[in-house]
Amino acid sequence: MAGDPAARGLDDDAAVLEFGGESLVLTHDTMVQGVHVREDEDLADVAWKLIAVNLSDLAAKGAKPLGVLVSHMLGEGDERFVRGLREILEAYDVALLGGDTVRAEGRRAWGCTAIGRASHTPVPDRRRAQAGDGVYVTGVLGRAMLGFEDRGSGSADDLAYRRPQPLLAEGRMLAPVVSAMMDVSDGLLLDCWRLAKASQCTFRLESTRIPVADPARASDCMRWGDDYQLLFTAAPDAQLPVAASRIGQVDAAGIPALLLDGQILTPEEGLGYQH
Numbered sequence: 001m002a003g004d005p006a007a008r009g010l011d012d013d014a015a016v017l018e019f020g021g022e023s024l025v026l027t028h029d030t031m032v033q034g035v036h037v038r039e040d041e042d043l044a045d046v047a048w049k050l051i052a053v054n055l056s057d058l059a060a061k062g063a064k065p066l067g068v069l070v071s072h073m074l075g076e077g078d079e080r081f082v083r084g085l086r087e088i089l090e091a092y093d094v095a096l097l098g099g100d101t102v103r104a105e106g107r108r109a110w111g112c113t114a115i116g117r118a119s120h121t122p123v124p125d126r127r128r129a130q131a132g133d134g135v136y137v138t139g140v141l142g143r144a145m146l147g148f149e150d151r152g153s154g155s156a157d158d159l160a161y162r163r164p165q166p167l168l169a170e171g172r173m174l175a176p177v178v179s180a181m182m183d184v185s186d187g188l189l190l191d192c193w194r195l196a197k198a199s200q201c202t203f204r205l206e207s208t209r210i211p212v213a214d215p216a217r218a219s220d221c222m223r224w225g226d227d228y229q230l231l232f233t234a235a236p237d238a239q240l241p242v243a244a245s246r247i248g249q250v251d252a253a254g255i256p257a258l259l260l261d262g263q264i265l266t267p268e269e270g271l272g273y274q275h
Contacts, residue, residue, distance in 0.1 A: 012198070013057040013182050014116075016123045023118035024066075027057040033108040043077040044084030045162040046110065051088045053185065054114035055166035056228040060183040061123050062175025063116030065168065067095035071111040074103045081110075092168065120175035124232075129180040129199035133233040135248040136240070138170060141188050141229065142213035142221025157213070164228045173241040174232060181232035187225040190271035193258045195231060196250075202257040205248035223271060 014027035029050070033039055037046050051068060058065055068089075072081060089096055097115070122128075147161030167183075174181060180199055184191050188210065196203040212221035233250055234240065258265045265271060 012126050013060045014063075016061065016118065023121060023123050025058055025061045025063040025116040025118055025123065026113065027054055028111065028113045029053050029057070030109060030111045035107075042084075042162075043081040044087070047081045047084030048088045048163050050110050050112050051085065051092075051094070051114075052164045052166050052228065054112045055092060055094070055168060056164070056183045056185065058114055058116040059166050059168045059171030060181050060230060061116065062119045062171045062181075063123075064119055064172065065092065065094045066115045066117055067097035068099075068115070069097050069113040070099035071109075072099070072101050073108040073110065074101055075108055088163075092166070118175075119172045124171075124175050124178050124181040126180055126182050126195055126198035127200075129195060129201050129203075129233040129250050130235075131201060131250055131253040132236060133179050133250040134236050134238075134246045135192070135203055135205065135231075135233055135250060136244040136246050137184065137188065137211070137229055137231050138167060138242060138244045139227065139229040140211045140213050141184070141227050142217070142224060144226035144228075145217075145220060145224035146213055148224075148226075161226060164226065166228060167230050170230060170242045174230065177238050177240060178232040178234050181230060184227045184229045184231050185225055187223040187271060188227070188231065189222050189258065189260065189265060190225075190267060191231055192248075193265070193267055193271055195233070196258050197256040199233075199250075200254055200256050201250045202252040202255050202259065203248055204251055204259045205261075207261050209245060209247045211245045 014025045017024045031037055031050050143157050143160035147157035150158050180195055182195055192203050212218045
């Protein structure tokens with residue numbers, strides 16, 4: 001299974017397909033009502049997030065979106081879904097290429113396949129972190145968590161949860177600089193573990209360096225997820241083209257591990273959202 005090199009061993013944000021002298025980047029995500037979004041969520045926000053999380057995967061590969069295919073389960077609020085879909089496609093100038101609609105019973109589900117063109121070769125990968133690299137993250141972590149608790153207020157935190165902003169431009173600028181990169185979707189700590197595991201390296205993080213939205217709840221901010229910031233490694237002398245915080249370093253190639261303030265952490269300890 002997944003033996004084609006384009007699949008990257010199913011251990012990355014997206015598949016990378018070499019085609020006609022270019023690299024196409026393909027990703028797919030599914031959202032289920034009551035699992036990934038609340039059952040009372042405005043379907044305009046569901047549509048926005050469905051597209052945004054896929055565009056965020058393209059951002060982590062430094063890709064420019066070419067278009068999306070969307071599957072939609074019909075039901076109440078379809079007009080709101082269409083409105084949210086139109087809003088994000090217009091906001092990011094992304095083409096709707098097609099998809100499917102179905103009617104069924106039970107929890108509603110939505111899917112999106114996003115297709116992009118890589119802006120740099122080699123296309124950023126989760127597997128290329130090197131011992132001696134710094135570990136970096138853009139933005140602030142935990143805003144979506146606070147927004148989930150403040151839903152409907154219209155605050156910046158509320159919008160961070162309901163309408164995440166994929167960092168497409170930042171991903172393209174970082175692509176020539178990083179050694180490894182992914183987006184933070186399931187919590188910083190869990191995604192750091194995934195990056196370390198894919199690269200077969202040890203990541204040593206310092207909690208005081210990690211930018212969090214609520215210092216009193218720093219542990220939750222590092223685990224909650226839905227941030228869609230970019231997590232990456234780069235050489236210590238790299239000139240970063242975007243603002244980012246250095247939160248640790250890469251050590252000991254060949255030994256996948258995650259340490260926070262010297263303490264070894266494992267996925268079994270609740271590092272983030274597990275599917």
